[in-house]
Amino acid sequence: MEIYLPNSAFLGNIDPFLKKIDLSDPSKLKITANRKWISIHPAVLCMVASLGLNAKNITCEKLEAKSKHYLQRMGLFKMLNIKADKIIIEHEPAGRFIPLTRITSSQELTRFITDIIPLLHLDPEQADPIKYVVSELIRNVLEHSGSEQGAIVSAQYYKKSNTIRIGIVDSGVGIKKTINNAYPAKTHLEAIRLALTPGITGTTQRLGGTEENAGAGLFLIKSIAKVNQGFFMIYSGNAMYKLLKREPDQKHITLHGDPFQDRHSKGEDYPSWKGTVVGVDISLGKTEKFSVLLDLIWDVYIKAIKERKKEKYRKPRFT
Amino acid sequence: MMEIKIVKMTGAFAENKDSARDIRLTKIVPALEKNEEIILDFEGIEGATQSFIHALISDVIRKYGAEALDKISFKNCNENVRKIIGIVVDYMQES
Numbered sequence: 260m261e262i263y264l265p266n267s268a269f270l271g272n273i274d275p276f277l278k279k280i281d282l283s284d285p286s287k288l289k290i291t292a293n294r295k296w297i298s299i300h301p302a303v304l305c306m307v308a309s310l311g312l313n314a315k316n317i318t319c320e321k322l323e324a325k326s327k328h329y330l331q332r333m334g335l336f337k338m339l340n341i342k343a344d345k346i347i348i349e350h351e352p353a354g355r356f357i358p359l360t361r362i363t364s365s366q367e368l369t370r371f372i373t374d375i376i377p378l379l380h381l382d383p384e385q386a387d388p389i390k391y392v393v394s395e396l397i398r399n400v401l402e403h404s405g406s407e408q409g410a411i412v413s414a415q416y417y418k419k420s421n422t423i424r425i426g427i428v429d430s431g432v433g434i435k436k437t438i439n440n441a442y443p444a445k446t447h448l449e450a451i452r453l454a455l456t457p458g459i460t461g462t463t464q465r466l467g468g469t470e471e472n473a474g475a476g477l478f479l480i481k482s483i484a485k486v487n488q489g490f491f492m493i494y495s496g497n498a499m500y501k502l503l504k505r506e507p508d509q510k511h512i513t514l515h516g517d518p519f520q521d522r523h524s525k526g527e528d529y530p531s532w533k534g535t536v537v538g539v540d541i542s543l544g545k546t547e548k549f550s551v552l553l554d555l556i557w558d559v560y561i562k563a564i565k566e567r568k569k570e571k572y573r574k575p576r577f578t
Numbered sequence: 579m580m581e582i583k584i585v586k587m588t589g590a591f592a593e594n595k596d597s598a599r600d601i602r603l604t605k606i607v608p609a610l611e612k613n614e615e616i617i618l619d620f621e622g623i624e625g626a627t628q629s630f631i632h633a634l635i636s637d638v639i640r641k642y643g644a645e646a647l648d649k650i651s652f653k654n655c656n657e658n659v660r661k662i663i664g665i666v667v668d669y670m671q672e673s
Contacts, residue, residue, distance in 0.1 A: 365594055365595070365596050368593075368594070369589065369593065369594050372591055372593060373589065373591070383624065387624075387625050387658065390591055390593070390625060391625070391627055394591075394593040394627050394629075395593075395627055395628075395629060398593070398595065398627075398629060458669070458673075465673075468632070468636070470599075470602075470633065470636060470637030470640070471595060471599070471632075471633055472629075472632070473628065473629070473632040473636065473666070473669070475628050475629075475632075476628070476629060479628060549658055550657045550658050550661060553658060553661040553662065553665070554661065556665065557661060557664065557665045557668070560665060560669060561665075561668050561669055561672060564669050564672045564673055565672055568672065568673065
């Protein structure tokens, strides 16, 4: 495998980065980087860590970019057991970020959620959607992915855009296999579409879900990103779906049950990622009150359930 | 009447579905079986996920019907927690 860290890979421009990853021979990982500058989304960092944790042999070229300390500060070399002193000079960690963290159990997740808010220096109103997104995404990994390495997570506050960027990655079975337990999605993209549709869970076809799963988690997270003017990206198998930002002049927010009705981009010609990658950006300056968001979600979610229920109605037979 | 303080089992952010299942199986269901009234007290809970509330009450509504809601009351919920409970209760009755 080979992964090249470019001068810029954020959710808005992540597509060429994803297409360039070489995922052949999972036992070896070669990390290379732009010589002048490395500026990457936490989801990219989590992807490198996830590949590295599964590889037996990791080579990392000597990094020359001025921003190489970012990788050190976010804990990449520590997680992959690479001796950083041979690559860069260590600096004291500073700023508002969550370094790369592996979460493998429900208890670890609960502790993690408590710890992240002071690390990101968020006030309570800003903290609600962040805690919500992180909890639901990691719990999805723990419950459905079968990822031996658990969930790899990191987050960073970006002052210039006043945005929290979050990455959560696993190397489990991927969305298609999970959804296929209950729905016959033929492609990875079709599976992603179903996973983002409210009321659909891979655990059952029954409306209302099981006692443990309602099939609402990813829809809620996409909605939180949409309302807060952020990107949301999900990549699994060879498919990638990306919720694009709302048009700036679009004042009225409409949530859609079908993710393909949202402003988005998508593709199914990416290197096949074993597992799932999720990236979310939440703009703090444009944060709607969480309660307003919940009202919007309530309406759309119940409407979607009603429509799905109607689909199952028996129809009169006219002869 | 049984009163259950959620915060004792979850901390201020109620997201752990294992805790929700434990509360449901060890407290809510046995109380309903005895036809007892239940108060779920959310005092000290700053936020809750939909997954947590779903794991806490959805199966109860499915098994005992919407009538179970006549036996359960939700106390000291902030605005967001009220809305999340509302979402879960509505869709369980719709589905």
